[in-house]
Amino acid sequence: MLEFMTSNGGILFALLGAVLAAGLAGMGSAKAVGSVGEAAAGVVTEDPNKFGQALLLQVLPGTQGLYGLLIAFLVLVKIGLLGDPVTVTLGNGFNIFLACLPIAVVGYFSAIAQGRAAAAGVSIIAKRPEELSKGMIFAAMVETYAVLALLISFLMLNGITLA
Amino acid sequence: MAIVPMKHLSLIALQKDRDALLHDLSKLGVVQISESSGESLEKERSDLGKFKAQRSEIVGALEVLGKYVKVKSGLFPQREQVAAETFFASETIDDALEIAKEVNSISREIATLFANESRLIAKKDSLVPWKGIDVPLETVSGKRYFLSFGTIPAKFSVEEIKNQLAEIKSAYLECPSSDKEQHYVLVMCHDGEKEVLADTLRTLSFSKVSFKDTTGLVSENIASIEEEITKSGEKRKSLAEEFSKMGDSIPKLKLAYDALSVQIEKAEAQEKLLSTAKTVILNGWFPAREKGKLEKLFESYGAAYEMRDPLDEEEPPTLTYNSKLVEPYSMITNMYSPPAYRGIDPNPFMAPFFAIFFGIMFSDAAYGILLTLVSSIVLLKFKPRGGTRQLMAMAAMCGVTTFVWGVLFGGFFGDAIPTVYKMITGKPFGFELAVWFNPMKEPMTMLIFSFAFGGIHIFAGMAIQAYMMIRDGKLLDAIFDIGSWWVLFGGIVFALLGLTNVGLILIGVGALALLLTQGRNEKKFFKKITKGLASLYDITGFLGDILSYSRLLALSLATAVIASVINTMGAMTGPVGFVIVFLIGHTFNIAVNLIGTYVHTSRLQYVEFFGKFYQGGGEEFSPLDTKTKYVDIIKEEK
Numbered sequence: 001m002l003e004f005m006t007s008n009g010g011i012l013f014a015l016l017g018a019v020l021a022a023g024l025a026g027m028g029s030a031k032a033v034g035s036v037g038e039a040a041a042g043v044v045t046e047d048p049n050k051f052g053q054a055l056l057l058q059v060l061p062g063t064q065g066l067y068g069l070l071i072a073f074l075v076l077v078k079i080g081l082l083g084d085p086v087t088v089t090l091g092n093g094f095n096i097f098l099a100c101l102p103i104a105v106v107g108y109f110s111a112i113a114q115g116r117a118a119a120a121g122v123s124i125i126a127k128r129p130e131e132l133s134k135g136m137i138f139a140a141m142v143e144t145y146a147v148l149a150l151l152i153s154f155l156m157l158n159g160i161t162l163a
Numbered sequence: 164m165a166i167v168p169m170k171h172l173s174l175i176a177l178q179k180d181r182d183a184l185l186h187d188l189s190k191l192g193v194v195q196i197s198e199s200s201g202e203s204l205e206k207e208r209s210d211l212g213k214f215k216a217q218r219s220e221i222v223g224a225l226e227v228l229g230k231y232v233k234v235k236s237g238l239f240p241q242r243e244q245v246a247a248e249t250f251f252a253s254e255t256i257d258d259a260l261e262i263a264k265e266v267n268s269i270s271r272e273i274a275t276l277f278a279n280e281s282r283l284i285a286k287k288d289s290l291v292p293w294k295g296i297d298v299p300l301e302t303v304s305g306k307r308y309f310l311s312f313g314t315i316p317a318k319f320s321v322e323e324i325k326n327q328l329a330e331i332k333s334a335y336l337e338c339p340s341s342d343k344e345q346h347y348v349l350v351m352c353h354d355g356e357k358e359v360l361a362d363t364l365r366t367l368s369f370s371k372v373s374f375k376d377t378t379g380l381v382s383e384n385i386a387s388i389e390e391e392i393t394k395s396g397e398k399r400k401s402l403a404e405e406f407s408k409m410g411d412s413i414p415k416l417k418l419a420y421d422a423l424s425v426q427i428e429k430a431e432a433q434e435k436l437l438s439t440a441k442t443v444i445l446n447g448w449f450p451a452r453e454k455g456k457l458e459k460l461f462e463s464y465g466a467a468y469e470m471r472d473p474l475d476e477e478e479p480p481t482l483t484y485n486s487k488l489v490e491p492y493s494m495i496t497n498m499y500s501p502p503a504y505r506g507i508d509p510n511p512f513m514a515p516f517f518a519i520f521f522g523i524m525f526s527d528a529a530y531g532i533l534l535t536l537v538s539s540i541v542l543l544k545f546k547p548r549g550g551t552r553q554l555m556a557m558a559a560m561c562g563v564t565t566f567v568w569g570v571l572f573g574g575f576f577g578d579a580i581p582t583v584y585k586m587i588t589g590k591p592f593g594f595e596l597a598v599w600f601n602p603m604k605e606p607m608t609m610l611i612f613s614f615a616f617g618g619i620h621i622f623a624g625m626a627i628q629a630y631m632m633i634r635d636g637k638l639l640d641a642i643f644d645i646g647s648w649w650v651l652f653g654g655i656v657f658a659l660l661g662l663t664n665v666g667l668i669l670i671g672v673g674a675l676a677l678l679l680t681q682g683r684n685e686k687k688f689f690k691k692i693t694k695g696l697a698s699l700y701d702i703t704g705f706l707g708d709i710l711s712y713s714r715l716l717a718l719s720l721a722t723a724v725i726a727s728v729i730n731t732m733g734a735m736t737g738p739v740g741f742v743i744v745f746l747i748g749h750t751f752n753i754a755v756n757l758i759g760t761y762v763h764t765s766r767l768q769y770v771e772f773f774g775k776f777y778q779g780g781g782e783e784f785s786p787l788d789t790k791t792k793y794v795d796i797i798k799e800e801k
Contacts, residue, residue, distance in 0.1 A: 056758060063721070063759055070724045073731075082731060133498045137769060140762040147717040147763075148710075151610075154720060158606050 010093030014079045017100030018072040021153070025068025025107030032061035032115025039122040046126065053125045053132050057118045060139045064103075064111035067150040071103045074157055086162050099156035106149035114142035166508050167450045168472075169479040169784075172457070174445040176466035181207075181436075181443050185429050185787070186251075187460055192788025194457070195480055196432045196447040204437040204444070209430035217260060218423040224263035225416050227270040231406035232413065241545060242795045243414060250422055250796050259419030262412045269402050276399050280392055287388045290374075292347040293381045295339030300374040300381065309357040312372045314345040319367055321346060327363050331356050347372075417793035425789045432787045448479050448784070479504045482784035489514045491556035499769050500779030507631055509777050513768050516620055517557075520767055522564025523616070524718035524760040526602075527574040527726065530753055535562030572719070573597025576749055577726020586734045586741065602716065603723055609716045617712025618652070620767070621705070624775030625649070631776060643683065647676035652705075674699060708771045714763050722756045 005012075040054035075096055080086035088096075121135025172194060176184055188194050249255060293300075293312070304310050315324060321338055324346070328334040333353035340347050350369075352360045377384055437444040449457060454470060461468045473479045481504050483493055492514040502508050525531065538558035541547065547555060569575065573596035581592035595601060602609035625645050632641035651673025658666025682694030729748030733741035773779075789796055 059755065059758060060762070063755070066721065066725060066755065069728065070721060073724065073728050133765070136762050137766055140766050141770075143763075144711065144714070144766075147714045150721075151713050151717045154717075155606060155610075 006090060009090040010088030011079060013090070013093035014075055014088055014096040017097035017104075018075040020104040021068045021075070021100040021107070022065075022072035023068070024104040025111065026065040028108035028111030029062050029065030029068075032064075032111040032118070033058055035115045036061060036118045036122065039119040043122055043126045050125055050129060053129060054122060056132065057121050057125070057135060057139065060118050060136065060143070061111045061114040063143060064107040064114070064146045067103050067146060068107050071100055071150070071153045071157065074154070075100065078157065078160075078162065088162060092160060092162055095160045096157065099153055099160065101153075102149040102156075103146070103153040107146055110142055110146040110149070114139050114146075117142050165484060166502060166504060166506070167452070167482040167484045167784075169448050169482070169504065170451045170454065170470050171473055171477070171479070172445070172447045172449055172468065172470055174447075174461060174466055174468040175442050176445070176461075176464055178438065178441050178443055180464050180466070181433070184464055184466070185432060189425065189429055189432075189787045189789055191453075191456060191460065192786050193453040194447045194449045195784055195786045196435050196445060198435050199437045199444055199446045204439065207433050207436040207438045207443060209433040211427065211430040211434060214423055214427045214430055217256065218420060218427065220263045220267060221259060221416050221420050221423065223270075224266040225413065225420065227266055228406060228409060228413055228416070231403055232410040242791075242793065243418070244797055245418060245794045246797050250418070250425075250794070255415075255422050256419050256426075259412075259415050262409070263416060263419075266406070266409065269405060273399055273402050276395050276402075280395050280399075283388050283392050283395075287385055287392075290377070290381055290385055290388075292340045292342070294385065296337060296349055296381055298349065299379055300384070301378040304354075304357075307354050308351060309354060309360065310349070310351045312347075312349055312374070313364075313369050314372060315348055315367050315369050317341060317343060317345050319346070324348070324367060327367060328360075331360055331363065334360055414793075421791040421794050424791065428787060428790065448473075449786070450482055450784075473504070478782070480784040481506075481781035483508045483510060485510050488560070491553040491560070492517055494550060494553040494557070495765055495768060496779075497783060498765075499773060499777075501781040501783045502777075502779055503781040506778055506781065507627065507776070509627070509773065512623060512627060513772065516623070516772065517764055517768060518561050518564045520616070520620075520715065521561040521760055521764045522566075522568040523613075523715045524763060525561070525565040525722055525756060526568040526572050526719045527577065527722055528566050528569030529574075529576045529579075530722070530749075530756075531562045531564070531566030531569050533562070533753065534565060534757075535559050538562065568719075571597065571599040572723075573601050574723055574726070576745070577723055577730055577752075579726070579730050579745070582727075582730040582734050583741075586738070602719055603727075606716065606720070609719070610713060613712045613715035614709050616715060617709045617771070618656075620712070620772055621708055621775060622649070622652070624772045628776035643676065643680035647673050647680060648705075649673075650676065651702075708774075711767070711771055714767075718756070718760060718763055721759070722752065725752045725756070 036058045040058055043054055044051050076082050078086075078096065079088050079093075118135070118139040121132075121139055124135040125132050188196075298310075300312075302310055321341070324338075325336060328336050328350070331352060333356050335351040337349040338346050339349075348369075350360065350364065435445075457470075458468075481501050483502065485493065485508070489511050493510050495517060496502070496510055496513065522531070525534075535558075538555040542552065542555045542559065546552075575596070580596060584590075584592040600608055625648065629641040629645040632638070632645070650669050654666045654669025654671075654673055656666070657663075657669060660666075677698050678692070678695040680695070681698035682691030685691045685694055726749065729744060729752060733744035733748065736744060
């Protein structure tokens with residue numbers, strides 16, 4: 001067991017990080033985009049012409065999923081799964097795992113919170129479609145924290161040098 | 164680049180000239196009529212209600228026809244050009260109203276047929292379970308026998324029911340069908356055993372069903388209902404076909420919609436006027452530069468008028484005037500809040516930052532070219548107006564900055580060039596495309612530059628605030644409130660650049676100045692000091708503002724990394740797959756990042772930049788004019 005961990009643990013931890021980054025952030029975004037979609041469907045039933053506007057709001061909380069994918073992809077590149085294989089020590093693997101956590105956790109929760117703000121924004125386009133941008137800005141305020149988490153994940157990942 | 168000076172207008176004209184005057188004013192489109200107030204004077208009444216009812220009739224007809232007639236319109240429909248005589252002719256509206264009435268009456272007829280059909284379907288559904296029974300439905304108990312239709316809950320099985328009824332000699336049961344909830348039954352017996360049967364039925368929770376207006380056999384009824392439904396459906400279809408023939412009248416309806424909208428606007432203006440027996444009184448605002456045109460118009464009516472500058476206590480509406488390059492960005496500002504008349508027009512300052520930040524976040528040379536190309540084509544070919552035109556003009560400019568930053572950072576469809584090179588030759592592409600540096604490889608450099616750009620943005624905001632203070636004669640406020648911060652920040656910059664001693668001295672001077680001056684409006688010494696101390700805490704606010712600019716790095720990374728994900732995935736699938744993945748993937752990346760970039764660039768302006776100096780709160784100048792949705796009125800040459 002110990003031998004297995006020392007020879008494969010690095011890759012395992014790095015992959016676990018990638019799984020969490022893409023998985024959790026993606027789950028959050030899926031949940032959020034879904035809930036905005038439900039609210040949007042209600043508005044579009046009343047006025048099909050508002051589809052475009054509603055769609056704009058719906059895609060907003062989808063970015064966390066993309067950020068998660070982005071970090072996961074960089075991890076795959078880093079540990080050589082997509083190109084020439086590299087040796088990943090247990091310590092390095094664990095570091096990569098930690099680097100993935102900010103976007104995984106913050107991505108998940110911020111997506112859901114942003115989804116709620118965007119769903120509330122849908123009621124803005126129901127009543128005052130000309131104020132759509134304000135609804136978009138409210139939702140985007142939440143995304144700031146996903147952006148910050150992405151940044152930290154990226155900088156951490158970038159700072160880890162594999163021998 | 165400025166807020167246009169306004170003048171106030173008071174006008175007294177003859178009652179008989181009222182309509183012609185309003186018509187001319189709406190054609191000029193330079194006067195915003197404000198609510199007039201005056202004791203003992205009547206408000207003007209107009210046909211506003213009538214026009215609104217007529218317009219909703221037309222809207223209804225357009226909606227109905229839109230559903231039944233396929234019209235190619237596209238994303239940016241071209242507007243029909245209409246001569247002013249046709250536009251303002253009364254037949255335009257009358258003709259369209261007739262068409263609209265016909266359309267609406269047909270559509271009501273269709274709705275009635277539809278409602279009737281659903282009633283018939285419900286009735287049919289209620290009869291279907293009894294289909295096997297060949298007793299006319301109107302049959303009731305007679306002198307000699309007892310008969311009843313009814314239902315028995317499904318918890319009793321048919322066997323059970325039969326067994327129970329077997330005890331009554333003359334009882335007869337027919338059960339044509341059952342569903343999940345109940346059995347549909349017909350029971351009969353000799354008159355003498357009626358009471359015994361009733362008891363048994365009660366234990367079986369029998370509930371009676373009567374077919375009120377239905378007579379005859381079930382199967383006959385169902386057949387006739389089905390026939391009725393088919394007939395009604397055919398009638399509906401033939402009515403709907405009439406609509407498809409009316410497709411040609413859609414332009415007429417649209418023209419009338421616009422004509423009525425103009426009428427409504429005039430009527431709304433009219434209701435703001437005051438009237439006496441022979442005259443009407445009008446108050447309003449107009450841009451000072453239009454004075455000559457209006458004077459000429461009013462002279463021709465022999466009206467009495469007064470034009471004056473706004474009084475201090477008055478708040479005129481705001482009209483901003485900017486160069487063609489800056490003007491589209493007023494859309495971003497107006498979404499936040501239009502500037503106040505005596506405030507400052509932030510557009511000339513905000514526009515360059517918007518374009519530059521947009522470029523940094525989107526930073527891909529190819530995406531920039533595409534953005535400029537598409538928006539320019541839309542601008543030139545479809546000539547959109549209003550918000551769409553502003554948006555497209557902004558997109559065209561931001562495309563240019565995106566291209567420039569893309570070249571500086573070496574992005575062309577992400578890393579498409581190295582990826583394709585490697586796919587074809589099998590060797591890595593050993594050449595750095597970035598003219599300046601590649602943020603993917605040097606994220607820390609990029610982060611520092613992001614903060615530096617943010618610092619410049621915030622400094623600019625504070626400079627405008629200082630300018631406003633000096634303009635309002637508060638020179639000391641500007642020096643104390645803004646100058647002190649600048650000294651402090653300047654010190655930080657020097658310290659970061661390595662000139663530690665100079666930096667520390669400046670930081671000290673700045674902080675001391677804040678400490679001593681920020682409480683200057685307090686009377687007590689103790690409060691002066693605490694307020695000064697508290698103001699130093701604002702530095703966390705500035706820190707937060709600066710950190711917020713890290714999104715410049717994050718979003719430019721998002722564009723670049725997702726692009727490289729697409730290229731890598733494409734390269735794995737071979738040349739043909741690459742083309743497919745490339746096309747779909749980059750379209751997706753552009754769409755998603757375009758929205759993200761737009762939203763985050765706006766946020767940097769609203770929260771970080773406007774937060775420093777901009778108050779807004781103005782009312783946008785909206786003159787009485789001929790606003791149209793579907794057609795353009797050809798201007799008469801004068």
